[in-house]
Amino acid sequence: MINMSTNPGNAILEDFNNMTNAINATSKAFIESVMSTTMINDGPLVDSDAVSPVTLSMEWSRVARLLIMIGLSVIGSIGNVYMISSVMIEDHLNKRGNTFVANVALADLLISGLVIPASAVVILSGLQDSPPVCQFQWFLSILCCLVTVLTMAAVAAENYIRLCLTPECYAKLTVTKITTLLFAIWIISSILVTLQSVYNMGPDYCNKKISRIVPTQALTAGAIVLAPLLITAGLYMRITYQVHVARLNPSFKPPLAFNWDYSLMLANAYSFVMFVVFWAPFTIVLALATIQRQQSAQVFYNLAWLALSKSCFNNLVYCAGNRHFRNAYVNLFHYCCCKTTVTFSRRARDGATRPSGDVRVHIIPGYNMYSYTSPTRSRESGSCPLQGRPRARANGGGGGLGCGGGGGGGGGGGGRDVYEL
Template identity: 65%
Template sequence: MLTVTPETTATVLPMVAVNSTTVAAMATDNIGGGGNAITEYTVTITTPVSPVTLQQVSDWSRVARLLLVVGLAVIGSVGNVYMISAVMIEDHLKKRGNVFLVNTAMADLLITGLVMPASAVVILAGLHDSPPVCSFQWFLASLCWLVTVLTIFGTAVENYARLCLSAETYSSFTSGRITAVVLFIWVLSSCAVTAQVFCNLGPDYCTRKFSGLFSYQVTVAVLFVILPTVLTSGFYLRTVLHVRLAKSDPGFKPPVTFSWDYSLMKTNFYSFIMFLIFWSPFGVILSIGNIQKLDARTFYNLAWLALSKSCINNFLYCITNRHFRNAYINLFHYCCCKTTVAFSRRSRGEVARPSGDVRVHIIPGYNMYSYTSPQRARETGGKSSMCKRTAGSSRTSRNNGRDVYQL
């Protein structure tokens, strides 16, 4: 949009810098028919706001916007991979109900691994905007949002059944049924988002146009937003009240696994609250957009605030749950400190080390390790009276032919 505010009738010369927001233009003014005078004009050029590159959304430079998007993508992707891996390697998290947590992390990983890097590629290409990329981001973000909403509801139901119902009732939540529910969530979400985006039934994120059917949007909001939110809150609150009532009984002595499950349930509830905090502002402004025109800067700032939830959710589990925290620490040591982590069990026919062995990497360059454990100490303690202790380290051999240096 080009706006010129002259004080006299003049003709603006073609000396305007198009890339500037406010520039000074020169003009000629015929004064009294006798001569020409040079007059300065202020020309304001309004550049359209880009939801992909964040240009005109923030006052940051191109490099700053690139670092922001890349930083969010890298941190969020690594954290989500850690969250998925934690459920796989931590024994206390290997429960069929935690498949819902993995599904939530997968939805967050799609946002941090595809939506945000797409913006980084457009920024690197030096483009102001890319409508195809914007449409792709809106489709994928809507899909992941709906999957997350339904998965959080499934998590609340599973936590209630695990903590409040009998073991016989909870046994109906088999791994096959939970997997079928997760697949149904993805299929249902894909169909709903595809119909809304390609049939123009919902709001257009890229152009901020709301041309869909109002009755359809109200129905979708009730079925996929309001109803799951209310039911999720109800299941969590009922679970908390049931557990507190059970703990008030002096004769109630739950096993230690019950405390672990209850702690994980509270973490899931915190994740649900954080999801509402990050996505509610954008949902409200999206609803208001059906009635009146909104400021583009505010609209897209709230949209990216909602997307940033996918980068923080995995850290919430690390901070509030000790089993996730222990798994994160082990994964960090494995990835950064070259510590060996065993993912498979030995068969009974194989000769295994004592169960309490700890493998210590002494000198990485020479593949020298030390095996020590309380059991091994007791075994070697009986032999120490029959042999003379040597100075330094002793060299022994193992059945597999590798030399092991024991301290």
């Protein structure tokens, strides 16, 4: 009887121990998979010798690759400088919330001004590849991409607060908070990209190897990249819906500034769509490469450069989609490229010969850039310095204080003073 009573107990205890061991083994394997910070099953890309991550496909001529790099760098650098300058000097764009837009342009400027020219230098030197340059390009590209993703979410949130919430809520978005948020975006992005580089998480871009991603890396990438993109898309759809519903109300008569802000929001939304269009193919190929072992290196790296070229054309989206950016671009072009110096001489009066006066005209109305003449002409005309005129805002009705008999109106010209000779 004792043996019969103890045998079932021993069997149950043995089954329990086996179950516990199985659970422990499963948990250990899961924890090791989650806590792993290294890639597994490294494998080279197909036809990896025919393409370079720095200098593109070897099948293309050297001159063609060099012209592509130089063209992208010139277009992107000039356009991004114009975009940042527009936010600083254009009255309608000089708002604290548009600092986020300038931050996106700054990230694009780093790619067009540092990443792409580095490839041009390697091509000029006659090298087929340069691992140090590739590591620099990959680090800076991922950093700027992550900064852009987080900043676009901040841009969408700022647009939502400005258009859909009360002015009291928007007033809480102070300059200090915006500056702190921008610094936080750059610091967090730098830390994450540094960890990715140190622990070799993600694809081995420069060594042309794509490996399977462990679950923790997939979750991290989804939380850092995919979540902000979904939030950005949701905010833009929310803004568009609320504005559409409000405009259905016959009593809704928004001020002119609201229409300007909504137009800028649409330009920001177009920029977001452009980012997704340029980066989605590379992201999809990268995800497929972690599953399928056979992946073309030419397709992979060509799509990577397509994604980077977004930084060269993003400024054109704002030029085409927002008239204030477009006007600022035109004025900056006139100021930088079309400055003219006119030399003229006036007829003498009472037998006295007057010196000729050199006149330089800066054609940017309302941008605190002035037309000025020689000191002799200034004394003769008795005019006061143009710097003394108050700067009229675009939505302000009053005119500036003129000198002499030219006193003032500014209402008919959009509130800006146009200085002509």
